[in-house]
Amino acid sequence: MPHPKPADPRDPAAPPRAAGGPAVLKILVTGGFGVGKTTAIGAVSEIEPVSTEEYLTQDSAWCDSLDGIEAKTTTTVAFDFGRITFEVPLPIELMLFGTPGQDRFRDLWDDLARGAVGxxxxxxxxxxxxxxxAITFSERTQLPFLIAVNEFDHAHRYPLTDIRQALALPPHVPVVTCDARDAASIGTVxxxxxxHALTPQPAHPTTLEA
Structure with a gap:
């Protein structure tokens, strides 16, 4: 069942906030196993992030493929949590929830997405x-989402138009690049x-690239 569309905090009918305080928005960070979700939240969080990482063992080798990420030694088994505050263009406090990446934890995604703005x-x-x-899940929730391509060291750099085509994304879904280790980069994302989440989309949106 799709999640209800979140309220725009700029709307008078939006959820209340503390007097003079920022609007509080929940953001879900998701993606495949080993794409950098824990790293991204840890890099940008202004508080000590909450992490539920555990060491990978031989017991999970049958279900957690390390093809292409052989150096990975830990995995998130519940969620990651961090918080970041921005003052412009309007005061907002973002609560960041990161999903586990493995298929065996997919049932947690719906719970973690509840109340998210995007x-x-x-x-x-x-x-x-x-x-x-993750894209199929995001489409099913009917929440606004974007694709952030984490540019790993030594990974080939593809034009964003090629990535959009490879992922079969509609034109209104933004595709951007980032470095999950860099706080400024993740902040921009x-x-x-x-x-994107708070801007009404035109009937025939144009492709958004950055």
Whole structure:
């Protein structure tokens, strides 16, 4: 069942906020196994992030493929949480919830998405097919979302138009690049998502690239 569309905090009917305080918005960060969700939230969070990472063991080798990410040693088993405040273009406080990436934890995604204003789907061009479950999930929620291509070291750089085509994305879904290790880079992605989520989309939107 689709989630209800969140209220625009600029609307008088939006959920109340503390007097003089920022609007509080929930953002979901999702994507395939090992795309950088924990890293991104940890990089941008102004508080000590909450992480539920555990070490990978041989017991999970049958279900957690490390093809292309052989150096990965830990995995999120519940969620990640962080918080970041922006003062412009309007005071907002973003509550960031990161999903686990493995198929066996997919049931948690719906619960984590409840109340979110939008979704960041992190993608890895080395394993672009791992993005499809997160995109399908985001479309099903009917929440605004964007694709943030995490540019890993030594990964091939593709034109964003090629990535859009490979992921079969509609024109109104923004596709941007980022470095999940860099707070400024992830901050730019989050602001772009909030702007996208709170801006009414035209009947025939044009392609958004950055």
């Amino acid at each position: 979704i960041v789907v992190l993608a890895d061009t080395r394993r672009l097919d791992s993005s499809f479950p 989050l602001i772009r998502l909030v702007d």
